[in-house]
Amino acid sequence: xxxxxxxxxxxxxxxxxxxxxxxxxxxxxxxxxxxxxxxxxxxxxxxxxxxxxxxxxxxxxxxxxxxxxxxxxxxxxxxxxxxxxxxxxxxxxxxxxxxxxxxxxxxxxxxxxxxxxxxxxxxxxxxxxxxxxxxxxxxxxxxxxxxxxxxxxxxxxxxxxxxxxxxxxxxxxxxxxxxxxxxxxxxxxxxxxxxxxxxxxxxxxxxxxxxxx
Ligand SMILES: [Mg+2]
Numbered sequence: 001x002x003x004x005x006x007x008x009x010x011x012x013x014x015x016x017x018x019x020x021x022x023x024x025x026x027x028x029x030x031x032x033x034x035x036x037x038x039x040x041x042x043x044x045x046x047x048x049x050x051x052x053x054x055x056x057x058x059x060x061x062x063x064x065x066x067x068x069x070x071x072x073x074x075x076x077x078x079x080x081x082x083x084x085x086x087x088x089x090x091x092x093x094x095x096x097x098x099x100x101x102x103x104x105x106x107x108x109x110x111x112x113x114x115x116x117x118x119x120x121x122x123x124x125x126x127x128x129x130x131x132x133x134x135x136x137x138x139x140x141x142x143x144x145x146x147x148x149x150x151x152x153x154x155x156x157x158x159x160x161x162x163x164x165x166x167x168x169x170x171x172x173x174x175x176x177x178x179x180x181x182x183x184x185x186x187x188x189x190x191x192x193x194x195x196x197x198x199x200x201x202x203x204x205x206x207x208x209x210x211x212x213x
């Protein structure tokens with residue numbers, strides 16, 4: 001069995017994490033207005049697929065370049081990024097432990113350095129055969145990855161995400177992939193289930209029930 005698992009809002013409480021990042025800025029004299037203005041690099045053209053991926057360290061650089069004092073915020077953000085394990089959902093850890101004999105993969109979409117640091121420092125890397133960070137499409141990333149892998153006849157392929165657009169892309173590329181749409185109470189998004197979602201779950205405890213059946 002190969003299980004591809006999303007990171008943000010599925011394994012990781014991204015909502016709390018981003019709240020804490022914003023709080024660091026606020027506490028260090030950077031207003032919400034400034035925070036928003038420099039949140040993402042808006043220099044790329046609209047329609048560019050690689051456009052606008054968040055990285056707080058890059059955000060700080062932009063705020064600094066605009067003449068604001070950022071030293072303390074910079075230090076605190078670095079510290080926060082080193083301690084991301086507290087944002088991992090407990091049911092996620094239990095799931096990873098229970099299924100550690102299976103081939104587990106993270107498939108995360110976003111800015112590579114920031115995502116990489118967030119995932120690495122969360123302490124769950126050891127459960128995964130590989131961490132895939134993609135910045136265009138998860139379907140393309142998985143396809144490329146699986147083209148080099150051996151898939152046993154009848155082997156179950158499972159994909160888990162909170163975003164319906166990713167589930168749709170995967171299902172179109174791999175109709176045989178079993179898709180789980182996870183909508184957590186703590187998540188930032190609550191996409192509506194569609195025909196590309198085989199199962200809808202609210203946490204990993206529910207995923208286990210389906211897998212064990
Ligand atoms: Mg997600």
